[in-house]
Amino acid sequence: MTRPPQVPGLPLLGNALPMMGDVQRFFVDTYRRLGPVYRVKALNQAFVIMAGERANRFLLEHGEDVFSSETSFGGLNHEFGMRVHVLRGRPHRHLRKVLATGLSRDLLAARWDDVVRETEQAFDGWQGQRSLPVVDACQRLAAAQLSVAFTGASSAARFTTLRSAFELVLDVTIAGKWPAAALRLPAYRRARAEIHAFARDALAERAAHPTGGPRDLLDQALDAVDENGEQYSLDVRAGMALQGYFAGVNTVAYLYSFMLRALLDNPGVLERVTSEAGAEPITWERLRGLPALRGLILETLRVYPPAPGSARTATKAFDFEGFHIAEGDRVLVATCVPHHLAEFFPDPDRFDIDRDFTAARRASVYAPFSVGGHTCLGAGMTEALAVATVALLVRCLTITPTHPGRPLRITATPGPNPGRRFTVSVRR
Template sequence: MTLPPAAPGIPVLGNALRMMGDVQQFFVDTYREMGPAFRVRALNQAFVILAGERANRFLLERGDEVFSSEESFGGLNREFGMRVHVLRGRPHRHLRKVLATGLSRDLLAARWDEVVAESERLLDDWRGQSALPVVDRFQRLAAAQLSIALTGSSSAARFETLRSAFELVLDVTIAGKWPAATLRWPPYRRARAEILAFARAALQERQASPRPDGVRDLLDRALDAADENGRPYPMDVRAGIALQGYFAGINTLAYLYSFMLHALLQHPEVLARVTAEADAEQLTFSRLRSMPALQGLALETLRVYPPAPGSARTVIKGFEFAGYRIDAGRRVLVATCVPHQLPEHFPDPQRFDIDRDFGSARKASVYAPFSVGSHTCLGAGMTEVLSVATMGLLLRRLTISPSRAGRPMRITATPGPNPGRRFTVAVEGRRMAV
């Protein structure tokens, strides 16, 4: 058997330019041209791309047997104690269960009033701006929402430090945009030390003074966490658990919010439907389940603009796929969201349709905005709920229009697919009494 064919590129850069932009569209286009397995090169990095329904099934059924996440995600563990990304087998399953209890929708429900109040305060600050930077403001909003829901208090004072350090780690360890030596840069080392000290201090404070509301949140789960053999995790792993929600969630939420807003501005008929739904009555947590237009907006946005178009792994046991040899040691990226754009799974995939039925596609693992298999995003449920709530709150309070009508969106993949700094909007005042 031979190696998969190489995707056409340019000297030195290889496929880097296309992969730094709309990487999801690059995967879809190349899959259509070359089939379910092909090789790409971006500067000093080389990957085998596996794509299509068969690739998703392979990751789901054999991923734990043939892949490791150590090379791609080991930096998160080394830098911030996020061990869950590099474990396999029983230790991995156990730590995921620990984290799942601290990232559940129940926490959001328990602190719903506080999350809503802070969201409304931040959204009201947008009023009167003619060129509001969408991604930046949604990152700040997501950070506030997650920190209140997961820990009971805001992390706004450390937002800049958290964002810059985490994004640099992603760019170095996963995207390969910068050399590993960048993580020895003194400003980054100071930011890292500040973040770790912040996490340890939060744990110590919680241990000394439990929350009066009685809600057991991410900090409590981290303090009590023990490994699969009942031994307490060391402090660096507990700090990593405490940071997990911030790290994994801020950009995922912010990019989803940004793409949802872009979709509304591009589709006035969808905007009219979801606005009417949001205006109908007060946005309580229980009502979020009965808002089909907003839920459809979130799910369809995740289909068209997935936050994680692929799952990066390293092969630890060689295998055959689609007639090609994939050797041990190869870096592989399973492009799990390619089926999102295939008509056999989603009829007329170029049409933005909030009335699609995603149930069967989820079961078949062809709808996979948060990957598939044992490393599926733990915060997927909270992300979907928060996206419905946030768009509902925004539409009830603000009127949004493009800063520059007709200006095309330019997707960038740094550190994950997002609309970039060019995406700005004009914001007018409250559109109805709340």
């Protein structure tokens, strides 16, 4: 049985350094050198990487049969009751269906005016800053938008606690950047307790004082029952209440950050989307009629995918492309490698907002939110919200890079983003 080739790396570190930077580029370059399956090591982590169109198809068609998410995402379930990440089969499909109602575009539409108002207030706070840290500012913006959309109230007061705790869990349980002992540190335990109390208090408040408005994530969590009709435990329902914030804040924020970078790097695109945004109010109904802005979002997701791969563990041995993957192997399906292959996207290094993604989506070669049963539940909402946010931004603000000409340096902690060095100057 032939094992996949091992990617050469440094002693002890293995392939950690390139994977902590532009991990998408690392996956693409290694695919071109070694083919669609290879092995990597990063510190104490070892993975089999599956990449390319056939890898995406394999995940779509066979993922339920041969993979589990327990090893990669069990920490999220243990720490915050986010059970949907570790379930399989009927229980997983049932809980996804429950969550989908509370993370939907319809809910975003129902609270559209509140979300727009929250966005404009955030942009007011950006004005006049000469060195605005883009990733941090976009995380705070995304957190405010998502919490208002999903729960009707802002979580801004607890933003720092929520972000630090969630990112530490990801760095420990998925990236392996820190040992498990980091989750026993007193500061983290206090933050975790505060987050649990925050979620439970939100559920209790909603139970005592129903809004009478659209049913949102809190309403869904309060009433949620499992596939057998039994009510989920309080820990799981609290985890559901946190799900939208956790699942979305970094994904949405990193998309915003990369879109801003793309606009600064492509003045012609900035001119087009500014013209398209125009002077009319950005209503929910207008979002469907903004093709340049929508093209900007889709192309940004192609070039800078927020989740370049899907981490799994093989529950049984199987062969792929002539190589053997053993039971227990940790596998990362690099779902976005086709984004940079010319056979699917001609001239893939060119930023082109006029690409047609319809066929690529059907073929699962355009997969910024993964493929199969674990596709991001908030994908549709994220795209709609991103269109509106950029439209409001170019109408309200003029943004210039603090350090013109400084090359983009992507970091993968906890997900691919432009890093702390990306700062901008903002004026009305």
